[in-house]
Amino acid sequence: MTSFNPAIITTSKTDSAFDDLTAALGDPRPHPTEEALIQLGRALMTELIDLVSGTALEDYQTTLGEALIGAFHSAAGRIERDADRARDVMRSLDRDFDGSEVLDVELQAAIAKARAGDAATQACELIRDAAADAWTVNTGEVWTAWRGSRRGSHLTAAQLEAKQALRAIRNRRSGEADPGGPVIAFRGAPTADTAADAGRIFDALNWARQEWPDMALATTGAKGSEKLAIKWAQQKGVTLILARADFETHGKAAPFRANDELIALEPTCCFTLVHSVDQERAHQRSFGPALNFGQKATESGLRIVPIRARAA
Numbered sequence: 001m002t003s004f005n006p007a008i009i010t011t012s013k014t015d016s017a018f019d020d021l022t023a024a025l026g027d028p029r030p031h032p033t034e035e036a037l038i039q040l041g042r043a044l045m046t047e048l049i050d051l052v053s054g055t056a057l058e059d060y061q062t063t064l065g066e067a068l069i070g071a072f073h074s075a076a077g078r079i080e081r082d083a084d085r086a087r088d089v090m091r092s093l094d095r096d097f098d099g100s101e102v103l104d105v106e107l108q109a110a111i112a113k114a115r116a117g118d119a120a121t122q123a124c125e126l127i128r129d130a131a132a133d134a135w136t137v138n139t140g141e142v143w144t145a146w147r148g149s150r151r152g153s154h155l156t157a158a159q160l161e162a163k164q165a166l167r168a169i170r171n172r173r174s175g176e177a178d179p180g181g182p183v184i185a186f187r188g189a190p191t192a193d194t195a196a197d198a199g200r201i202f203d204a205l206n207w208a209r210q211e212w213p214d215m216a217l218a219t220t221g222a223k224g225s226e227k228l229a230i231k232w233a234q235q236k237g238v239t240l241i242l243a244r245a246d247f248e249t250h251g252k253a254a255p256f257r258a259n260d261e262l263i264a265l266e267p268t269c270c271f272t273l274v275h276s277v278d279q280e281r282a283h284q285r286s287f288g289p290a291l292n293f294g295q296k297a298t299e300s301g302l303r304i305v306p307i308r309a310r311a312a
Contacts, residue, residue: 001102001243002054002198002265005273007261016033016034016035018037018119018122018126019033019034019124021115021118021119022119022142023118024115025112025115025119027116031119031123034126037123037126037130038109038127038130039125039130040127040130041072041126041127041128041129041130041131041132041134042130042131042133042134043132043206044068044127044131045065045068045069045130045131045132045134045135045138046122046138046174047224048064048065048068048136049065049135049138049139052064054148055190057187059099061139062139062141065135065136065139065141065143066143068131069128069131069132069135069143070145072124072125072127072128072131073124073128073145075124076124076125076128079117079120080117080118080121080126082113082117083113083114083116083117083118083120084123086111086113086114086117087110087114087150088111089106089110090107090110090114092110093110094105094109097211103214120228122299130200136231136234139151141227142227142231142234144221144230144240144242147174148289152276153163162284176218181212181213181214181215181216182214182215182267182268183211183215183216183217183218183241183265183266183268184205184212184215184216184217184218184265184267184268184270184271185218185219185265185267185269185270185271185293185297186201186204186210186217186219186225186226186229186271186272186273187219187226187253187259187262187272187273187290187293187294188201188219188222188224188228188269188271188272188273188274188276188288188290188307189223189225189231189273189274189276189284189286189290190222190223190224190225190226190287191222191224191275191276191281191284191287192224192225192226192275192276192277192278192281192287193223193225193228193276194277194278194281196276196277196278196309197225197228197273197276197277198228198308199279200273200277200307200308200309200310201225201228201229201232201271201273201307202228202232204271204305204307205217205229205232205233205236208269208271209236209238211269212269215223215238215268215284216238216239216240216241217229217230217232217238217239217240217241217244217260218240218241218242218243218262218265218267219240219241219242220242220243220244220255220258220259220262220299221242221244222245222247222255225273243258243259243261243262244258244267245257245258246258255288255289255291255292256289259289259291259292259293259296260296262293263293263296263297263300263302266300266302267297267302268303269284269303269305270293270294270297270301270302270304270305271305271306271307271309272290272291272301272304272305272306273287273290273305273306274286274287274290274291274294274306275287276310277307277308277310279309294306
């Protein structure tokens with residue numbers, strides 16, 4: 001595997017589709033700008049971290065931080081469902097439209113409600129993603145939605161559930177819409193979270209992205225090395241597919257069931273990092289689920305690339 005240095009990633013300012021959307025609503029009341037919403041998300045998270053840092057609440061900082069981000073994620077989902085219901089009304093009224101003024105007024109009201117809901121949903125997503133970005137900058141941790149999918153923004157990449165990605169792949173084969181490019185899977189040890197590990201993981205993923213520029217990254221979202229891979233995907237704007245281990249349903253077998261979901265995606269390339277490449281952790285045992293994933297990938301005829309320390 002060719003080695004590449006991790007790139008320094010910056011977010012460039014783009015034209016605001018959100019501001020264009022709100023300008024077209026025709027509401028006499030002003031909307032917050034995209035820039036103001038992003039600033040709000042970052043300020044809320046920064047204030048929270050500054051407040052609890054060094055206090056007795058510091059032990060619960062992760063719970064509080066994730067709860068703040070999750071609140072805006074939940075709000076976006078609720079508003080989006082309201083907008084979808086307005087669209088259902090639109091379709092019903094459009095189907096039964098008889099040209100009467102009464103139905104025309106109701107139809108216009110449903111259209112306005114759906115469009116306003118779309119704008120409010122995007123506003124929540126902008127605040128959420130900015131708060132998540134500030135969370136990562138301040139703590140080094142990455143936030144992922146605990147369930148469901150999430151649209152990407154210029155701050156974060158899209159996130160898909162593994163089951164949703166599998167449905168999309170089946171649709172692709174049946175001639176329906178193609179959801180994207182090849183899937184690159186990664187399974188790594190939780191203890192492989194050092195700077196040396198991050199360098200080798202980023203080298204591998206940067207190489208994969210050069211080989212397959214439209215790639216999506218699939219992982220289970222486990223702590224340690226897989227969180228580092230998620231951070232890379234978010235920084236690069238690469239679509240993320242999460243096959244989470246469901247311990248409530250599968251118990252101790254959950255990590256291996258998650259491996260099955262990754263294999264079912266038929267990834268173009270499978271990376272494994274079975275233990276830290278840091279020499280100070282060389283004595284640690286290999287991570288069983290990563291070994292299992294590599295074995296299953298080999299048995300399925302998939303391309304497997306182990307991530308190892310650089311040659312001396």
